[in-house]
Amino acid sequence: MxxxxxxxxxxxxxxxxxxxxxxxxxxxxxxxxxxxxxxxxxxxxxxxxxxxxxxxxxxxxxxxxxxxxxxxxxxxxxxxxxxxxxxxxxxxxxxxxxxANLRPAILYPELANASTLKPEVVSGLDIMIVRELTGDIYFGQPRGIRTNEAGEREGFNTMLYAESEVRRIAHVAFNIAMKRNKKLCSVDKANVLETTEFWKEIMIDVAKEYPEVTLTHMYVDNAAMQLVRNPKQFDVMVTGNIFGDILSDEASMLTGSxxxxxxxxxxxxxxxxxxxxxxxxxxxxxxxxxxxxxxxxxxxxxxxxxxxxxxxxxxxxxxxxxxxxxxxxxxxxxxxxxxxxxxxxxxxxxxxxx
Ligand code: NAI
Ligand code: MG
Incomplete structure (x- = not known):
């Protein structure tokens, strides 16, 4: 090695x-x-x-x-x-x-007081967030700041995922779920964003190769709420680059240490x-x-x-x-x-x- x-x-x-x-x-x-x-x-x-x-x-x-x-x-x-x-x-x-960015948020029972949340909500927390790190709106083209046809300035980015990118992060997440408690929650905003509707479709397809894993889906805004309401409902979460950036930082702060x-x-x-x-x-x-x-x-x-x-x-x-x-x-x-x-x-x- x-x-x-x-x-x-x-x-x-x-x-x-x-x-x-x-x-x-x-x-x-x-x-x-x-x-x-x-x-x-x-x-x-x-x-x-x-x-x-x-x-x-x-x-x-x-x-x-x-x-x-x-x-x-x-x-x-x-x-x-x-x-x-x-x-x-x-x-x-x-x-x-x-x-593939793996960000665990673990709170050892001995450190339960370090969290700003109530000990009973977070003590023993052990979740793993799998964040895609090289695609999504952070890298999609075109992007920039321009003046539009009406003469107004505007800023724009492109949220984009290729199928191969979603498949490879899906496999990483399912494999980790297999090593843990066989529960995977895919976080998206499929109700509003086509990119993440596509993400969800691929997740469901890849899931066929991991019949032992229970795959669930959650909208990102709800996931942000659930992480502070009842974080212990989660085991492995998988999401795209921008949602993962925010959710993984949120999850890490649940532990306070x-x-x-x-x-x-x-x-x-x-x-x-x-x-x-x-x-x-x-x-x-x-x-x-x-x-x-x-x-x-x-x-x-x-x-x-x-x-x-x-x-x-x-x-x-x-x-x-x-x-x-x-x-x-x-x-x-x-x-x-x-x-x-x-x-x-x-x-x-x-x-x-x-
Ligand atoms: P930071 O994580 O370095 O520190 C935030 C606070 O946590 C500080 O009060 C620090 O003393 C404390 N802290 C951090 N790690 C600790 C440890 N192992 N034990 C005890 N206390 C600890 O974040 P900050 O202050 O925003 O950034 C400081 C520098 O680190 C900046 O130059 C920043 O760009 C860089 N940075 C580098 C990262 C990396 O290398 N991956 C990630 C985040 C920041
Ligand atoms: Mg961040």
Whole structure:
């Protein structure tokens, strides 16, 4: 397994250091793994003058999976857009053709108070949102701002999905549903938008290949309401790029603990980019207080989705649950009666639990 490790900026190097400890345990146990580091984002700009330099491109393309910390920070805010750290992130996603974005929202019972919702509504929440990442209104042509025939200025975008794009994300979602509770909810706006009526039609067709999975459909406005009313009704949700952007952010906030949420972006061969859902947290960088669990849980997703090592993924996830059950908390999830630990202490505790 060739793994490209891109620490990035801000707390990136700190959280990646802890995730590497977990990978190194697996290595010592005999999993054949090659870990190679390269810069991305601001760190890459500092070293090479580009947020996604050739050396990083080469490494990322040759790897079976990429583990990323986070990019960006105030030091780079005044750079021209093409040189900004965020461009590095967009560039690597595009370069690796990562079309399936997997965003779990999990709330461990021990952290139920972190949510702004009532504990009974969210405790034990475990949903997976599968968002299509390379199509939809974000990329459809034509687009632009123009003056129409009546002489008025107007802005326009095109919502567009090719059948092949919908089919491939459908297969990803059904496969994930098969690995979980065999429930899939496809989110659309088929009552108003032809693009998503088409989406729904394809979902129903692909469902024939997964007779064990129960497929349901929900309009996106209702889905937004249901996520805060009764989120535990959902297991796996699949949706297009724009609806998924909004719903996945909404779902992640149900848990209230941004330092806990991993993510994955996959290509058609299960090669993936794994990263925490949060950013580079410049406000706490260099203090050894960041929560490394989102990054460690991203390693678990890597084992599950790129290497098909479900048992290893479960072990990492169980180790995280154990340290939480033991009362260990980084500052972001600390509450009275628990024990506050640093970023590196948290990493060490997960390694011990493993
Ligand atoms: P952020 O996610 O970096 O931070 C938001 C808040 O959450 C901050 O108070 C931060 O301290 C806290 N936080 C985040 N991760 C944490 C962790 N692991 N442990 C403890 N606390 C944590 O979002 P923000 O502040 O909007 O962006 C900061 C920088 O990160 C910007 O340059 C932004 O562009 C970049 N960014 C990068 C992303 C990526 O690399 N995928 C995603 C989002 C933002
Ligand atoms: Mg978003």
């Amino acid at each position: 060739k793994i490209a490790v891109l620490p990035g900026d801000g707390i990136g190097p700190e959280i990646i250091r802890e995730a590497r400890k977990v990978l190194e345990v697996l290595q010592q146990e005999g999993l054949a793994m090659e870990l190679t580091e390269a810069p991305l984002g601001g760190a890459a700009y500092d070293q090479y003058g580009s947020p996604y330099p050739e050396a990083t491109q080469k490494l990322a393309r040759e790897a079976d999976a990429v583990l990323l910390g986070a990019v960006g920070g105030p030091a780079y805010d005044n750079l021209d857009r093409p040189l900004r750290p965020e461009r590095g992130l967009l560039a690597i996603r595009k370069d690796l053709q990562l079309f 941004i330092g806990m949420l991993p993510s994955a972006s996959l290509d058609k061969n299960h090669k993936g980019l794994y990263e925490p859902s949060h950013g580079s947290a410049p406000d706490i960088a260099g203090k050894n207080i960041a929560n490394p669990l989102a990054t460690i849980l991203s390693v678990a997703m890597m084992m599950r989705y790129s290497f098909n090592l479900d048992a290893v993924a479960l072990r990492i996830e169980s180790a995280v649950k154990k340290v939480l059950a033991d009362g260990l908390r980084t500052a972001d999830i600390y509450e009275e009666g628990t024990r506050k630990v640093s970023c590196s202490e948290m990493g060490d505790a997960v390694v011990a639990a493993l």
